[in-house]
Amino acid sequence: MEDGKILVVEDQDAMRESLVIAFKDEGYHVEGVCSGEDALQRLLGENQFDLVVTDLKMKKVDGLEVLKAVKATNPLTEVVVITAYGTISTAVQAIREGAYDYVTKPFRHQEILRVAKKAIEKKGLKDRVRYLEGEVKEKYKFEGIVGTSNAMLEVLKTTSHVCRTESTVLITGESGTGKELIARAVHYNSLRKDCPFVVINCGALPENLQESELFGHVRGAFTGAIRDKIGLFQQAQKGTILLDEIGETLPSTQVKLLRFLQDGEIRPVGGNKALYVDVRIIAATNENLEKAVELGRFRKDLFYRINVIRIHIPPLRERREDVALLVDYFLEKFSTKLNKGKKTLSVEAKYAMMRYDWPGNIRELQNTIERVVALTKNEVIQVDDLLLPVEEFAGSSVIMMESDKRKSFIVTTLAEQEKIAIVDALNKYGGNQTKVSQVLGISTTTLWRKIKKYKIRPQHEIPDNIAE
Numbered sequence: 001m002e003d004g005k006i007l008v009v010e011d012q013d014a015m016r017e018s019l020v021i022a023f024k025d026e027g028y029h030v031e032g033v034c035s036g037e038d039a040l041q042r043l044l045g046e047n048q049f050d051l052v053v054t055d056l057k058m059k060k061v062d063g064l065e066v067l068k069a070v071k072a073t074n075p076l077t078e079v080v081v082i083t084a085y086g087t088i089s090t091a092v093q094a095i096r097e098g099a100y101d102y103v104t105k106p107f108r109h110q111e112i113l114r115v116a117k118k119a120i121e122k123k124g125l126k127d128r129v130r131y132l133e134g135e136v137k138e139k140y141k142f143e144g145i146v147g148t149s150n151a152m153l154e155v156l157k158t159t160s161h162v163c164r165t166e167s168t169v170l171i172t173g174e175s176g177t178g179k180e181l182i183a184r185a186v187h188y189n190s191l192r193k194d195c196p197f198v199v200i201n202c203g204a205l206p207e208n209l210q211e212s213e214l215f216g217h218v219r220g221a222f223t224g225a226i227r228d229k230i231g232l233f234q235q236a237q238k239g240t241i242l243l244d245e246i247g248e249t250l251p252s253t254q255v256k257l258l259r260f261l262q263d264g265e266i267r268p269v270g271g272n273k274a275l276y277v278d279v280r281i282i283a284a285t286n287e288n289l290e291k292a293v294e295l296g297r298f299r300k301d302l303f304y305r306i307n308v309i310r311i312h313i314p315p316l317r318e319r320r321e322d323v324a325l326l327v328d329y330f331l332e333k334f335s336t337k338l339n340k341g342k343k344t345l346s347v348e349a350k351y352a353m354m355r356y357d358w359p360g361n362i363r364e365l366q367n368t369i370e371r372v373v374a375l376t377k378n379e380v381i382q383v384d385d386l387l388l389p390v391e392e393f394a395g396s397s398v399i400m401m402e403s404d405k406r407k408s409f410i411v412t413t414l415a416e417q418e419k420i421a422i423v424d425a426l427n428k429y430g431g432n433q434t435k436v437s438q439v440l441g442i443s444t445t446t447l448w449r450k451i452k453k454y455k456i457r458p459q460h461e462i463p464d465n466i467a468e
């Protein structure tokens with residue numbers, strides 16, 4: 001007798017029933033559903049299946065959609081697709097998207113039973129690995145950091161390792177992936193935790209003040225330097241300094257950072273005495289520093305000094321397994337904070353969240369949930385409440401392919417809208433970037449980056465050529 005849970009998705013009644021019986025006879029627990037829509041409902045409720053056997057060609061929601069939903073809800077579940085002669089190319093595409101295998105109609109029960117058995121054995125092995133990883137996960141838990149994907153596990157493993165060292169750390173990742181969060185975790189779990197944690201966005205510092213902000217200056221060093229000024233390095237004494245957007249440092253600042261990393265000494269602007277400070281550097285960036293080195297914008301020797309231990313946080317779209325956990329975490333957090341009753345997402349809303357690409361990563365997801373908790377009165381949140389720029393839920397494959405075409409259209413429009421929103425807000429709040437970032441729900445770093453990207457001028461006017 002075989003063990004395992006199977007979902008059969010097939011719209012032809014006779015075929016479905018005979019498959020269900022064949023699997024049952026072997027001892028499997030089997031459920032059959034007669035459409036792709038029913039399959040999605042079943043999977044999104046709770047996907048505890050070891051194997052999903054699905055027909056490829058079905059009306060509305062087809063086998064490829066079912067496959068995507070399976071992988072989004074539980075990447076460990078195996079999928080075998082059933083294909084008719086003539087649709088082999090779709091079957092090949094299914095394999096590319098993560099299906100275990102395919103069988104071609106007509107087939108004998110023996111054949112599909114053999115494939116199913118092998119697929120379930122593979123799932124068993126993966127479960128075992130996952131179980132062992134689970135034990136590791138317990139070991140690498142940090143408060144307030146959510147995520148159990150393999151990618152996140154790697155991040156947390158390295159993080160907990162670097163907490164116990166004094167090494168310089170380089171954290172890379174797109175905007176909103178949690179670079180600062182990880183840097184904080186490193187500091188507050190290290191021996192330096194009772195000393196200051198200082199964060200500075202190197203790119204947001206006016207160029208002429210970069211060195212003096214970081215290293216201080218002595219009285220009379222330049223016009224306006226009316227008294228000695230202590231720099232951020234001294235303020236961070238015995239603690240940690242997070243140099244965000246390290247790639248934006250000027251060549252002269254890079255030389256000073258290099259000297260500090262080599263000898264532990266800094267020299268305030270205009271001063272001739274070296275000061276020794278005990279500070280750990282964590283650098284963060286969302287640009288490709290290797291590239292900056294190649295282009296000669298970033299010193300190679302400094303790069304090597306900084307890149308001792310690298311923590312790369314992958315974008316959320318590459319670890320979709322974490323979406324559901326993050327959604328629950330933020331729902332709970334904001335319901336409590338905003339004094340709202342318990343809220344849940346409808347099946348469709350959950351699916352939309354999983355399918356969405358999250359260009360703004362966790363920050364965007366967090367803002368989405370905060371907004372929806374604040375604005376939605378009902379207990380169950382629907383797709384429309386989310387205001388996500390996504391295609392219709394579970395649209396047919398045709399719509400999905402169409403979406404690529406539409407994307408470029410949406411991107412330009414969004415970019416324009418984004419720019420206008422930023423310019424408006426800057427005008428409204430007299431150029432106060434902290435206020436503007438709060439109002440727009442983005443970090444000051446992201447705001448600063450967008451101001452640069454859209455070339456928004458200090459007087460905040462909109463040039464005519466926004467659509468470029």
Ligand SMILES: Nc1ncnc2c1ncn2[C@@H]1O[C@H](COP(=O)(O)OP(=O)(O)OP(=O)(O)O)[C@@H](O)[C@H]1O
Nearest residue numbers: 144145146175176177178179180181362363445446
């Ligand atoms: N794994 C996570 N679990 C819970 N919250 C997270 C996680 N990752 C990020 N966040 C939250 O998302 C928001 C953005 O994170 P953070 O500021 O660390 O990103 P960042 O990579 O520094 O972004 P930027 O490049 O824009 O500065 C923060 O509110 C943070 O608390």
Ligand SMILES: [Mg+2]
Nearest residue numbers: 179180244445
């Ligand atoms: Mg940041």
